[in-house]
Amino acid sequence: MITLTRKKANESNGQSKRISIRDKLLVKEVQEMEENLPSTVKTSFPDSNNLSEFYLTVQPNEGLWKDGRFKFLITINEDYNMMPPKVKCLTKILHPNISAAGDVCLSLLRLNSIDGMGWMPTRRLKDVIFGINSLFTDLCDFDDPLNIELSEEYAANSEKVKQRIREHVLQNAMR
Amino acid sequence: MSEDNDKTSYDSDSSKPDKMFTLKKWNSVAMWSWDVECEICAICRVQVMDACLRCQAESKKDIQSKDGACVVVWGECNHSFHHCCMSLWVKQNNRCPLCQQEWSIQRLSS
Numbered sequence: 001m002i003t004l005t006r007k008k009a010n011e012s013n014g015q016s017k018r019i020s021i022r023d024k025l026l027v028k029e030v031q032e033m034e035e036n037l038p039s040t041v042k043t044s045f046p047d048s049n050n051l052s053e054f055y056l057t058v059q060p061n062e063g064l065w066k067d068g069r070f071k072f073l074i075t076i077n078e079d080y081n082m083m084p085p086k087v088k089c090l091t092k093i094l095h096p097n098i099s100a101a102g103d104v105c106l107s108l109l110r111l112n113s114i115d116g117m118g119w120m121p122t123r124r125l126k127d128v129i130f131g132i133n134s135l136f137t138d139l140c141d142f143d144d145p146l147n148i149e150l151s152e153e154y155a156a157n158s159e160k161v162k163q164r165i166r167e168h169v170l171q172n173a174m175r
Numbered sequence: 176m177s178e179d180n181d182k183t184s185y186d187s188d189s190s191k192p193d194k195m196f197t198l199k200k201w202n203s204v205a206m207w208s209w210d211v212e213c214e215i216c217a218i219c220r221v222q223v224m225d226a227c228l229r230c231q232a233e234s235k236k237d238i239q240s241k242d243g244a245c246v247v248v249w250g251e252c253n254h255s256f257h258h259c260c261m262s263l264w265v266k267q268n269n270r271c272p273l274c275q276q277e278w279s280i281q282r283l284s285s
Contacts, residue, residue, distance in 0.1 A: 020232055021219075021228055021229055021232060024228055024232075025219070025220070025228070028220065081218070082263055082264060082267055083267075111267060111268070112268065116270075116275045118268075120268075120272035120275075121217070121218040121260070121264055121272050122217040122218065122272040122273060
């Protein structure tokens with residue numbers, strides 16, 4: 001009885017209302033995302049009651065990172081969908097657009113992007129998933145790097161960098 | 176035209192049967208919908224003619240006590256959204272989320 005009254009008191013504080021906007025959007029978006037997953041990615045929810053934090057595993061089937069297994073943590077804060085989700089790469093990776101700390105450079109994850117490709121509330125989780133998946137193929141961009149060192153090396157000797165990436169995948173990110 | 180042909184053929188036979196039915200009334204039906212670019216608010220994904228997700232989450236009493244209902248806003252680009260949703264977004268970025276044009280209000284629903 002005591003807990004029930006306390007629960008009701010908390011609900012009337014109005015704190016639960018603001019959370020529910022994000023959660024209402026997520027119920028639809030997570031389902032849509034699951035139905036449209038590319039064949040190279042998998043999702044997993046550590047807490048099935050919480051849709052706002054989950055892991056994404058990408059296993060590219062082509063390109064420089066082919067046969068690797070890269071895990072990302074996706075966190076959706078309460079200010080979603082006015083703000084983009086937060087994405088962190090948890091696997092060690094050599095990639096021009098992913099830093100050593102795991103920060104991901106993807107224009108749709110940026111709020112103020114110059115090219116008009118930035119975050120918009122019309123974007124959905126499935127767009128984020130497609131974006132991250134494409135970082136290993138089409139969206140990989142050595143000319144707009146987060147890992148500047150790697151990009152400079154690539155400009156000097158691209159074959160050498162490609163080989164280094166392949167070796168790094170074999171050592172750190174095999175399935 | 177075919178009726179005339181039938182008549183003549185039946186006249187010659189002089190065994191014309193009674194009509195099965197006659198058309199007494201013809202009703203045409205028109206369909207209509209709101210003349211808006213997108214009927215679903217692309218921000219909260221609720222129909223623009225309904226209250227937005229945020230207003231729905233608040234109790235109806237609250238909405239009435241505030242400055243009226245959840246209205247629709249049209250931009251110069253002809254895209255429409257809930258006014259509530261759009262005013263939150265323009266604080267971040269003053270562009271239409273659908274066409275990226277600079278956002279300026281064309282009109283509001285009353």
